[in-house]
Amino acid sequence: MSAPFKQQASLDVWMRRQYGLSAAKMMSAISRVDLVKERRGFGRLLRPAKGSILASPVIAAYDPDPDYFFHWLRDSAVIIDALRLLIESEEIARPEGLAHFSDFLGFSLTLCGLDGRSFLAGAGDYRAKVEPHFAQFLRPEADLLAISGDDILGEPRFDPDGSIDILKWSRPQHDGPALRVLAVARFCQSVGPGPDIFKQAEELIIRDLGFTFARWRAPSFDIWEEELGRHYYTQLVQCEALREGGLWLESRGAIESATAYLDASQEIAAGLDDFWSAPQGFVRSRIAAAGSGPQKELDIATVLAVIHAGREAGAHSVCDSRLIATLGRLEALFADAYTINTTQPGADAPAMGRYDGDRYYSGGAYFFSTLGAAEFHFKAAQAVAKGFLHDASEWARIGLDSKHDGHHLFEALLRCGDLFMTTVAAYTSENGDLSEQFDQTTGVQTSAKNLAWSHAAFISAYASREKALRSAKGVSP
Known part of the structure; x- marks a missing residue:
């Protein structure tokens, strides 16, 4: 386990080094x-x-x-x-x-x-x-x-x-x-x-x-492979796939298929709003089929859905106040739930898991969950730099309100993303190994060793950070 970083320069050096290590380790799975x-x-x-x-x-x-x-x-x-x-x-x-x-x-x-x-x-x-x-x-x-x-x-x-x-x-x-x-x-x-x-x-x-x-209308199992039903992650990536696919087919003159896919994408998009629960204050991860067992509605899968679908702005993107609120609820959940978040020094951003009551292996923090929180902030910072996100009040939990301008919002979001990267660094092996989980009590890496998804999540988070910085400088990402 690494010591938390005290200075930005040392974090920058570690991230660049880990980027190369994660690249090599991910490629070793292909x-x-x-x-x-x-x-x-x-x-x-x-x-x-x-x-x-x-x-x-x-x-x-x-x-x-x-x-x-x-x-x-x-x-x-x-x-x-x-x-x-x-x-x-x-x-x-x-x-x-x-x-x-x-x-x-x-x-x-x-x-x-x-x-x-x-x-x-x-x-x-x-x-x-x-x-x-x-x-x-x-x-x-x-x-x-x-x-x-x-x-x-x-x-x-x-x-x-x-x-x-x-x-x-x-x-x-x-x-x-x-x-x-x-x-x-x-x-x-x-x-x-x-x-x-x-x-x-x-x-x-x-x-x-x-x-x-x-x-797309048929029920299926969620990304954790645990519950049959209708899932936000699945529906959002289906929505984006059909939209992008429809536009691609339209450009190639396949009008009939393009129209069908684009219509389906719009129908899915309308249904995505069903997952928002105003009384609970978060986007639910699933609408489970009858008899499928207990639901785990507050789930990092919603954050991963937004990242993987890749919408830059608008509904169901990092600019959506409902998803910003959902991430806040998840941060609060894991900040209180995991011993490593309450006892480890320098834990300014919580290690993130999947959902409350997770029992798989250590039932603890996941590298791709914690990296997903980092990437959400980096993508939001890029959205600010590109003029897609303006309202700082949605991010009140990081000390901002509507009086803060875009520059302050960008800097605050980048800083929050870096804090999550610092948390990842604290539990990363010296040789760059990233397992699936790290234990919620001890911080020891557990479950599958050198999970390719964990390394891909680091690569994606780091790349999003770099793109946000280039966008802020007016350089095309």
Whole structure:
């Protein structure tokens, strides 16, 4: 655990160093064809295919760390979006980044073609290789047989060798394809791949848009893979994917599909307001299906939704007073809930978790949650610099009111973001390792080691900070 920083200069040095370390560690999760994972008890020997992205490249088997040797659609989209940022900042060379992007597209398209019946036909009697104790964790064969057509895109994760996950899990999940649309589209717009890579990207976007359009009304599991229902995160990224996809198709003359997608996006946008609870004073993360269990409505997932959807201004962006209030409620929740936030010196910004009463592993703080709070402030600072956010009174909790001008608001937001980065620094290993969680009492890193999403979240937060500073100087980000 690192000591908190006392001076801005030392924080700046640490952030730049950690940016490079996180870049290297995140990249170590991509196309790890050199690794072999034996999933003991299930008779599985897994060699990742080129283009696959591991949630964590550290091999584990709930011993005690969780087995994250999977290619999640959600996580992989977040990592590809961070890969774009690394290319933009020249942290990695453009040819290397494009090669990884092309491999990812090819692997993703292969997954799109998977079919449950074909998988079972080729897998032989795989159940015979499963030890008796582990049979309880297998998916029913009928579940696998039912996977056909675009049903495959409702799968949250795959084995990294490109095969269907045979284990019981929370299915379906509908945010992954929408998030992938946004990541792939932004990559193409920013990096400008050649015609062959663009053709791959176009095919994947069309498939993901079709799935998103067909399924956006259907209930699915949330990003924590715990509750079936209607979720703010899923709906917001679906809304943005269909909007951006509709505009893209419109520019290419596909008017009928473009109109349908844009109409659906507007319908989703109208429904997003249902998540706001004025009596509670925050945007609820979910509207759960009947009988789905206890709801966890005040949830960092709402903040991550705004960051990943990427709206610069307006409703459901960092400029939305409802989301600003929600972040404030979350900060207050975790400031009181976690011992590390009440006993550790210099904890000027709280370590952030997921929701109240979380019981997964330490049930504590998450690096991507705390980094998400930092990034929200940095994006809000950029919105101020670009003239999208004017009302300082929405940020009264950081000592501002309506009498403060844009300069004071920008500086205050940047400072708050830096305080969250300081909190992250306090629990980051000297070698730059970022796990999934750090314990709410001891601060020790826990759960999956070197989570690729944690490193991607650092890259994204740091890049947002840099863009805010450039915007303030009148330099195009």
